[in-house]
Amino acid sequence: MDKRIPNLATAVAGIPDGATVMIGGFGGSGAPIELIHALIDRYLATGSPKGLTIINNNAGNGHVGIAALIEQGMVRKMVCSFPRSADPRVFTEKYLAGEIELELVPQGTLAERIRAGGAGIPAFYTPTSYGTDLARGKPVAEFDGRPYVQERWLKADFALIKAETGDHYGNLTYRMAARNFSPLMAMAAARTIAQVTQAVAPGGIDPEHVVTPGIFVSSIVEVANPAQEEVLNRADAHYPKVTA
Amino acid sequence: MDKRIPNLATAVAGIPDGATVMIGGFGGSGAPIELIHALIDRYLATGSPKGLTIINNNAGNGHVGIAALIEQGMVRKMVCSFPRSADPRVFTEKYLAGEIELELVPQGTLAERIRAGGAGIPAFYTPTSYGTDLARGKPVAEFDGRPYVQERWLKADFALIKAETGDHYGNLTYRMAARNFSPLMAMAAARTIAQVTQAVAPGGIDPEHVVTPGIFVSSIVEVANPAQEEVLNRADAHYPKVTA
Amino acid sequence: MTPKLTNAQIAWRAAQDIADGAYVNLGIGFPEMVARFQPPGRQAIFHTENGILGFGGAPEPGAEDWDLINAGKKAVTLKPGTAFFHHADSFAMVRGGHLDVAILGAYQVAQNGDLANWSTGPKGVPAVGGAMDLVHGAKRVAVITDHVTKDGKPKLVQSCTLPLTGVGCVTRVYTSLAVVDVQDGRFVLREKLPAISLDDLQAVTGARLHLDGAVGDLVVPEL
Amino acid sequence: MTPKLTNAQIAWRAAQDIADGAYVNLGIGFPEMVARFQPPGRQAIFHTENGILGFGGAPEPGAEDWDLINAGKKAVTLKPGTAFFHHADSFAMVRGGHLDVAILGAYQVAQNGDLANWSTGPKGVPAVGGAMDLVHGAKRVAVITDHVTKDGKPKLVQSCTLPLTGVGCVTRVYTSLAVVDVQDGRFVLREKLPAISLDDLQAVTGARLHLDGAVGDLVVPEL
Numbered sequence: 001m002d003k004r005i006p007n008l009a010t011a012v013a014g015i016p017d018g019a020t021v022m023i024g025g026f027g028g029s030g031a032p033i034e035l036i037h038a039l040i041d042r043y044l045a046t047g048s049p050k051g052l053t054i055i056n057n058n059a060g061n062g063h064v065g066i067a068a069l070i071e072q073g074m075v076r077k078m079v080c081s082f083p084r085s086a087d088p089r090v091f092t093e094k095y096l097a098g099e100i101e102l103e104l105v106p107q108g109t110l111a112e113r114i115r116a117g118g119a120g121i122p123a124f125y126t127p128t129s130y131g132t133d134l135a136r137g138k139p140v141a142e143f144d145g146r147p148y149v150q151e152r153w154l155k156a157d158f159a160l161i162k163a164e165t166g167d168h169y170g171n172l173t174y175r176m177a178a179r180n181f182s183p184l185m186a187m188a189a190a191r192t193i194a195q196v197t198q199a200v201a202p203g204g205i206d207p208e209h210v211v212t213p214g215i216f217v218s219s220i221v222e223v224a225n226p227a228q229e230e231v232l233n234r235a236d237a238h239y240p241k242v243t244a
Numbered sequence: 245m246d247k248r249i250p251n252l253a254t255a256v257a258g259i260p261d262g263a264t265v266m267i268g269g270f271g272g273s274g275a276p277i278e279l280i281h282a283l284i285d286r287y288l289a290t291g292s293p294k295g296l297t298i299i300n301n302n303a304g305n306g307h308v309g310i311a312a313l314i315e316q317g318m319v320r321k322m323v324c325s326f327p328r329s330a331d332p333r334v335f336t337e338k339y340l341a342g343e344i345e346l347e348l349v350p351q352g353t354l355a356e357r358i359r360a361g362g363a364g365i366p367a368f369y370t371p372t373s374y375g376t377d378l379a380r381g382k383p384v385a386e387f388d389g390r391p392y393v394q395e396r397w398l399k400a401d402f403a404l405i406k407a408e409t410g411d412h413y414g415n416l417t418y419r420m421a422a423r424n425f426s427p428l429m430a431m432a433a434a435r436t437i438a439q440v441t442q443a444v445a446p447g448g449i450d451p452e453h454v455v456t457p458g459i460f461v462s463s464i465v466e467v468a469n470p471a472q473e474e475v476l477n478r479a480d481a482h483y484p485k486v487t488a
Numbered sequence: 489m490t491p492k493l494t495n496a497q498i499a500w501r502a503a504q505d506i507a508d509g510a511y512v513n514l515g516i517g518f519p520e521m522v523a524r525f526q527p528p529g530r531q532a533i534f535h536t537e538n539g540i541l542g543f544g545g546a547p548e549p550g551a552e553d554w555d556l557i558n559a560g561k562k563a564v565t566l567k568p569g570t571a572f573f574h575h576a577d578s579f580a581m582v583r584g585g586h587l588d589v590a591i592l593g594a595y596q597v598a599q600n601g602d603l604a605n606w607s608t609g610p611k612g613v614p615a616v617g618g619a620m621d622l623v624h625g626a627k628r629v630a631v632i633t634d635h636v637t638k639d640g641k642p643k644l645v646q647s648c649t650l651p652l653t654g655v656g657c658v659t660r661v662y663t664s665l666a667v668v669d670v671q672d673g674r675f676v677l678r679e680k681l682p683a684i685s686l687d688d689l690q691a692v693t694g695a696r697l698h699l700d701g702a703v704g705d706l707v708v709p710e711l
Numbered sequence: 712m713t714p715k716l717t718n719a720q721i722a723w724r725a726a727q728d729i730a731d732g733a734y735v736n737l738g739i740g741f742p743e744m745v746a747r748f749q750p751p752g753r754q755a756i757f758h759t760e761n762g763i764l765g766f767g768g769a770p771e772p773g774a775e776d777w778d779l780i781n782a783g784k785k786a787v788t789l790k791p792g793t794a795f796f797h798h799a800d801s802f803a804m805v806r807g808g809h810l811d812v813a814i815l816g817a818y819q820v821a822q823n824g825d826l827a828n829w830s831t832g833p834k835g836v837p838a839v840g841g842a843m844d845l846v847h848g849a850k851r852v853a854v855i856t857d858h859v860t861k862d863g864k865p866k867l868v869q870s871c872t873l874p875l876t877g878v879g880c881v882t883r884v885y886t887s888l889a890v891v892d893v894q895d896g897r898f899v900l901r902e903k904l905p906a907i908s909l910d911d912l913q914a915v916t917g918a919r920l921h922l923d924g925a926v927g928d929l930v931v932p933e934l
Contacts, residue, residue, distance in 0.1 A: 001732045001754045026538045026575075027561040028554050059613075084615035092613050104614050107537060108579030108621030112365070115576040119799075120806030120848050121356070122387035124368040126583065127624035131655035133607075134620065143366035143396070152387070169756070169765065169792040173452065176572055177538050178555040183574040187803060202765075202792030208417065209453050210794035211574070213764045215734050215756070215809050230554035230561070245509045245531045270761045270798070271784040272777050303836075328838035336836050348837050351760060352802030352844030359799040363576075364583030364625050370806065371847040375878035377830075378839065413533070413542065413569040420795055421761050422778040427797040431580060446542075446569030454571035455797070457541045459511050459533070459586050474777035474784070 002168045003219045004199060008038035011193050011221040015039065015158050018076075020053040022114065022189055023066060024161035024182035027058065028230025030174070031065045032162035032195045034223045037239050039160075043074050044240065051076045055114070055156060057107060057181060059083035059091040062233030068240075070094065077101035079154070081110050087233075106134060109151055111184060116153035118187020118216070123152050159189035162226060163212070166196030167203070170217030171210045179211065186216040195223045246412045247463045248443060252282035255437050255465040259283065259402050262320075264297040266358065266433055267310060268405035268426035271302065272474025274418070275309045276406035276439045278467045281483050283404075287318050288484065295320045299358070299400060301351060301425060303327030303335040306477030312484075314338065321345035323398070325354050350378060353395055355428060360397035362431020362460070367396050403433030406470060407456070410440030411447070414461030415454045423455065430460040439467045491683045492664040496711040498632045500525040502591055502662045505630070506532050513537070513582065513622055515592040516560030519632055522591055525711075535587060537618040539578045542570045559618060582618070583625045590626035592619065594633045594661070596648045599695040601658045601670040603631065604650035616653075623654030635663035635692055642694030644668060644675060665689055667706060668697065679704040714906045715887040719934040721855045723748040725814055725885045728853070729755050736760070736805065736845060738815040739783030742855055745814055748934075758810060760841040762801045765793045782841060805841070806848045813849035815842065817856045817884070819871045822918040824881045824893040826854065827873035839876075846877030858886035858915055865917030867891060867898060888912055889920075890929060897921045902929040 005011040012035060015021065025031030043049060052075050059078045060067025069075055071090045083091055083102060094100040105113065106128050116124055125148035129135040139150040161182040163172040172194055174182060186192040194212075199222040227237075249255040256279060259265065269275030287293060296319050303322045304311025313319055315334045327335055327346060338344040349357065350372050360368055369392035373379040383394040405426040407416040416438055418426060430436040438456075443466040471481075493501070495518055503525035506512055513535045514520050523545065526532055533542045536558040543558065544565040552563035581587060596604040603623055606616045623629050633643055644661060660678075661668045666689060667679040677697040680689055682705045690697055716724070718741055726748035729735055736758045737743050746768065749755055756765045759781040766781070767788040775786035804810060819827040826846055829839045846852050856866055867884065883901075884891045889912055890902040900920040903912050905928045913920055 111575035119803035351841035355798035363580035
């Protein structure tokens with residue numbers, strides 16, 4: 001029982017065309033940059049994977065990570081709460097040109113739908129979005145005199161997440177607000193691949209401090225000095241690197 | 245902002261007759277024995293609170309804690325998954341005599357209903373109990389070709405829980421499997437009272453290790469050497485003490 | 489030119505209504521400014537959607553840790569008693585009624601409490617974030633806003649014409665001219681700038697302002 | 712007297728089907744015994760409803776920590792890699808399909824996979840625990856049981872007469888006489904004790920045993 005994968009290329013090798021992929025991160029924190037870039041490397045080398053559905057709070061920032069995935073044309077559809085961005089314009093342009101699909105979901109509903117997917121809850125009711133355009137077509141029911149909207153679970157074929165410490169069984173901890181959606185996505189994907197800043201032997205994480213128990217994690221790959229998306233974007237990084 | 249209460253009597257003073265009270269613990273682990281006994285002390289001194297609805301996985305073990313509450317006649321109704329017990333017989337006898345009401349809920353559904361109460365989800369669907377006696381009268385719906393039972397949230401007026409470390413803002417950690425239902429109950433009750441083995445100043449708990457954020461906790465009371473229910477029961481303890 | 493409050497002054501006024509010990513979520517952008525004006529001796533605990541409770545203000549420039557940000561992607565700091573948690577727990581706090589106050593911006597607020605603050609129509613890329621969640625659950629949902637739009641149209645209206653964020657959710661509006669409660673489907677004027685007359689205020693308001701007792705003077709410090 | 716396996720032998724047989732690296736929940740009581748018979752070289756990770764993953768066996772008598780127990784309230788031990796979590800996360804693992812195997816006891820199993828294992832009828836205090844949750848979600852739901860009741864009645868039946876725990880949930884039954892799969896609404900015999908004839912086995916089984924290829928010999932060690 002050792003879930004370590006020796007390198008990033010191997011970690012993402014099994015993701016096929018058309019897969020639904022949850023990717024951790026909120027704004028610039030928690031994005032598994034190295035896993036995403038490994039996916040881009042594979043696409044540039046082999047033409048695959050493409051036609052992906054990506055689930056993330058945003059639709060990419062700058063020109064790295066998810067933004068770079070979209071720029072490469074690997075993404076067919078985004079599921080997110082806040083896809084608007086001044087930079088890059090690529091999602092905006094593709095969306096307005098009808099080249100990329102968008103499912104817009106309120107942020108708390110997105111989180112809860114993902115948790116529901118992981119917890120075996122096929123549907124739940126929430127007050128969020130009642131009476132708005134985002135509730136259109138969804139069943140509505142009243143409980144204790146208040147109206148609620150029915151929402152469905154959200155699952156994925158893969159989750160790519162970034163964690164701080166991971167043991168060989170896949171138990172994970174996170175770093176500050178980089179936690180965000182990742183523990184939920186780990187539950188909701190058929191296969192969860194975590195890049196960890198530090199891989200440790202079982203026993204290296206206090207059982208009280210485990211945030212994601214290993215049962216939710218398929219494999220871990222150590223990336224000892226991970227890039228931070230916001231830091232990359234402030235340095236105007238592009239992936240793949242723009243050669244001058 | 246200091247949620248410390250100086251003593252147990254003050255901590256439970258506000259619980260009225262007829263209140264719905266969630267009590268943490270599973271079997272002998274995690275029961276807030278001192279808080280429960282403070283409630284019994286108040287009842288013996290004042291005749292109140294009585295007519296309580298108690299939500300816990302079990303219906304008491306031995307002759308302390310919830311079992312003692314029931315023995316005193318303070319409980320009108322139990323909501324639990326496993327109320328059967330060889331000792332005490334008091335719940336069994338009162339139940340068979342029609343003197344105490346029982347709402348039997350599968351354990352995972354109980355946990356999820358409590359979480360739903362805390363998370364503002366009035367209803368959800370679960371495969372659990374479909375086609376069984378415990379689904380009787382509940383709405384059923386099919387999702388992706390599978391049948392599910394609709395369950396409602398569960399809330400309470402008060403939660404009484406036992407935590408390991410608590411800071412003055414109410415941030416809590418737990419001890420091993422004594423965690424069980426307590427973090428959920430803290431979310432689902434209008435007022436949550438936590439007895440903590442160690443009260444510390446804010447900053448005394450690593451922000452990464454907080455299990456229950458203080459927003460879910462109304463007050464904490466330090467009980468430095470808490471009794472463990474299983475240990476009490478193995479010593480055949482009774483509350484109040486039986487005088488020989 | 490009509491006198492009106494600056495954004496900082498609106499934020500200051502809203503901050504005066506936040507009780508000691510309150511759990512508060514401030515919407516991204518303008519509402520974040522409210523945190524600066526907590527009255528002395530009162531301590532609010534701030535919540536951000538991306539999983540932090542009890543964080544502190546902005547760090548010194550250059551000292552940012554970009555894993556420690558708020559929902560507006562601005563760097564924040566740790567304080568003793570901060571807690572981290574994941575997004576589902578974060579929105580359990582929101583949706584489950586655990587926040588005392590949420591303060592948001594607005595395009596329009598209707599007299600029944602309907603709020604429009606996420607979309608100006610079908611153009612461009614729609615983006616909603618946590619706004620639709622925040623308007624449900626918090627015990628008080630307050631709006632801070634200019635009293636009128638940039639081209640002088642009322643933002644307090646009979647019914648919203650822009651896409652709704654939530655139905656009947658707003659309880660109080662702090663504007664550049666007044667403090668208005670939403671009560672039983674009506675706007676009730678609580679305070680107004682002393683320099684503006686009731687008639688002039690009504691003229692720039694899109695729905696009837698009702699009175700319920702005395703109207704206070706909206707007095708704020710120079711900021 | 713008909714030969715039959717002891718409980719330990721039934722548990723041993725069930726343990727042989729647990730793959731290396733499997734996540735396993737063992738029902739309280741008899742099923743807990745399965746943990747003792749993990750084949751050498753294979754490592755299963757055990758889950759208990761009350762919030763522990765990857766715990767170890769019983770501690771030395773006197774060394775118990777009663778905050779470290781399984782769902783059967785028996786003391787367990789820590790192992791490197793253990794994790795604690797709350798009850799909602801624990802049942803997310805169960806209901807969400809994250810367990811590879813759940814092994815439970817039974818009063819009755821029907822040929823369509825229905826299970827009755829929580830109530831013998833309306834007498835006494837009803838108690839269900841986590842049984843109704845466990846039968847949903849685990850990739851394989853196996854039952855270990857004596858082949859017949861104490862008074863000799865079949866436990867493998869056409870349809871359950873006792874209150875159901877779950878509908879169509881059981882995939883394999885390990886009994887004191889045989890290993891039987893539930894497949895397309897029928898019992899399919901996979902293994903039987905060499906000492907019992909097919910006719911004799913059918914005679915103590917309440918529903919037709921179908922064959923699908925060769926029937927293996929159910930051979931277990933003395934334990």
